[in-house]
Amino acid sequence: MDLGHTRAALDLATASVERERYARAAPRERALIGIVRARALALDGRRSSAVAAIRQAEADLDRASTDGDEPKRVWFFQEASLAHETARTLWALGDLDGALHHFRDSVRRREAGSFSRTHAVTLGYMGTVQAGQGNVDAACRTWSRALDAMDGVQSGRAREAAVTMRTVLSPFRHRGIPSASEVDARARVVLQRVV
Template sequence: MGPGDLAPVRDMVSLFSRADQRHGGGHARTAVVQYLVSDVSPMLRGHFTDARVRREMVSAAAELSYLSGWMAFDNGEHAVAQHYFTLAVSLAAEADDPPLAGHVLRAMAHQAVDLGHPREAVRLASAAVEGQRYASAAPRERALLGIVHARALAAAGQRRAAATWLVRAEDDLAAADAGDDEPGRVFFFSEASLAHETARALAATGDLAGAQREFRRSVRTRKASTFTRTHAVTLGYLGAVQARRGAIEEACVTWSRALGAMEGIHSARTRRIATDMRSALSPMRGRGVSAVAELDRRAATYLAESA
């Protein structure tokens, strides 16, 4: 196999990545796994024209394994996600691709934060920014590794260290340029993504005003038609922060937008937002507030249809 065999695999990684961003991890995850197992894995056992081509094919397989894990994570299949993440780290090491290994470790840290394991999240996020995983990464990818490190530190109560990494991530993203030689896997990471993760870190430290500001920046700067799943998630988190700050009417407006964006999304994270929304609204259900009743009905419908 030669360089021409790499292009179709990379095209499929890009196709599946964009489908995940628009429709959620529950939409085509089994198709990604099938492609990895039936098409790409046999290629790794074939003959290559040179060692470089083989390394690049192993990297492509690692990205597919990472994507299988990420989509499983997004769909709430956490043990499956950890299996594919672990495989992806192993393949990245075989391909001698430190930034890709860092990318996957960052995803594992993200999962650990969301599952409420801050110490494990810090361990994984620290590994993601260690040595060449961070140093040899493109600026955009460094920003991604750094912002998740900040989130993990914030979740673990290490506010000062988290603040340092928040600033570093901002600086790294500011250094990214359209002409950079950066991997396609970071196509999604932009100002909107950085603002979203910054908001989550600030919320973890109790800075709700700062979290609200950053969630609003994320909503304002994201291309919602392309990154629909994350847009819906951001709106859901923004509504939750507004409700915690006592602005329940404002939260209802935001949650209504979130539910609108969730249409057609298959993601455990959006389902969790709809569930949390119903819990937050439950004290007001019996008060005859039509907006609350309508939101509750829509959230219940979404949960039933996306199950």
């Protein structure tokens, strides 16, 4: 999906929910697979199917075990992860208010110290949504938090978030808006050190 191969992503995600392995998977695994499919559906323009897939992923995660009786490969997929992916799905559907709500929920629920890269990226996406709503001041506050969280993080997605900040802020670069100038300068510094 992130490489722009929407049709192939949807085919793979759909195949993953149609196989016997999915039916035997633990609820947390089904939630992860399901929310990935939801985003693929959204990117393919299938709104009602994407929303139904979100609901199913939520239901699956609600049934997930909290006693460690699930595969270790999916331990990371918690409520914060589901909120992050739900936000990305709603964003792809053009529902900026819904996306912002779920990004905020993800930030609130995530253990920022344990998942600093994901936390920084989530804040980066959240700022971009706020800018898309025309709220550049809120976006700059959120991006400032994202840049704080990027300290010590080496990540392509963090780099992409910093590039997006600079791109979105480019029309404001010479307008004398202090928050925009500050975030732009900080993002430039991050881009010099984040690989």
